[in-house]
Amino acid sequence: MSxxxxxxxxxxxxxxxxxEQQKRQGKQYPPTxxxxxxxxxxxxxxxxxxxx
Numbered sequence: 001m002s003x004x005x006x007x008x009x010x011x012x013x014x015x016x017x018x019x020e021q022q023k024r025q026g027k028q029y030p031p032t033x034x035x036x037x038x039x040x041x042x043x044x045x046x047x048x049x050x051x052x
Contacts, residue, residue, distance in 0.1 A: 042048050 042051060
């Protein structure tokens with residue numbers, strides 16, 4: 001593994017530890033939001049072909 005990957009994993013581990021510590025103290029950690037990976041609201045390939 002490269003050094004950058006190890007560093008990223010270490011950061012994630014530290015972040016999880018911080019979240020756990022804050023939960024034990026009764027603090028609410030803000031939820032993380034992930035966005036859907038879409039650029040179009042078309043659902044099928046056929047709809048895309050018709051739109052072109």
